[in-house]
Amino acid sequence: MKRIIYSSILMFCGLFLVNCSQDEITNPAIPDIPATRAIDPGCHWICDCHMRNLGWQNRCSACGKEYSEPHGQLILRFSDYIKANVTFTTGNDNDFNRIELPTGQFPAYAPEPWYETTGSMSYYNAIKNSSIYRLTPGYAEAADYAWYRTVRILYPGIHIRTTVEREFNEFRLSEGRNLTGFKGQGLLDASKAAIEAFVNYRK
Numbered sequence: 001m002k003r004i005i006y007s008s009i010l011m012f013c014g015l016f017l018v019n020c021s022q023d024e025i026t027n028p029a030i031p032d033i034p035a036t037r038a039i040d041p042g043c044h045w046i047c048d049c050h051m052r053n054l055g056w057q058n059r060c061s062a063c064g065k066e067y068s069e070p071h072g073q074l075i076l077r078f079s080d081y082i083k084a085n086v087t088f089t090t091g092n093d094n095d096f097n098r099i100e101l102p103t104g105q106f107p108a109y110a111p112e113p114w115y116e117t118t119g120s121m122s123y124y125n126a127i128k129n130s131s132i133y134r135l136t137p138g139y140a141e142a143a144d145y146a147w148y149r150t151v152r153i154l155y156p157g158i159h160i161r162t163t164v165e166r167e168f169n170e171f172r173l174s175e176g177r178n179l180t181g182f183k184g185q186g187l188l189d190a191s192k193a194a195i196e197a198f199v200n201y202r203k
Helices: 002-025 069-079 118-128 131-135 137-151 161-173 181-199
Strands: 044-046 052-054
Touching: 044 137, 069 137, 069 161, 069 181, 118 131, 118 137, 118 181, 131 137, 131 181, 137 181, 161 181
Parallel strands: none
Antiparallel strands: 044 052
């Protein structure tokens, strides 16, 4: 009889300790702290030299190679329209929404986050939900890169929608013809999505 009582007491204490441990693990008073943009902009690309770079970077921080020279030309096309109003600087002061241009310069300030609206994000999400994005890492990386950079070089109130469309169409028929393979397709598809999002953006 004593042995049964003793076993029951041990079992009760064990359950008590387990419950205490679970309460400590799931304590709602300790919130998760999300990563800020200053820590991680949410877009990365891997250079041929295996260096991991951030989305705002045009060139690899290790070897200096561009992720995509043709796509850089698209960025330069759009940057021409902001050189008088926005101007350029030599750094981004850890503001990852100010992307590096192929010239090594940065816009003096980032555009308003028009690309974060539900309507704009629907264009990006359509790409992310595609089978080629989910099954092809090279395509996905290129698409993320192109979206991240293209939307951040387009400034509402400065860029005119029809001009943006024209510049992209001319790019596709010129420098864009050099974008091939899964990487090239990802760059083209996401750039097109960014253009369509901008053209249809409304405050």
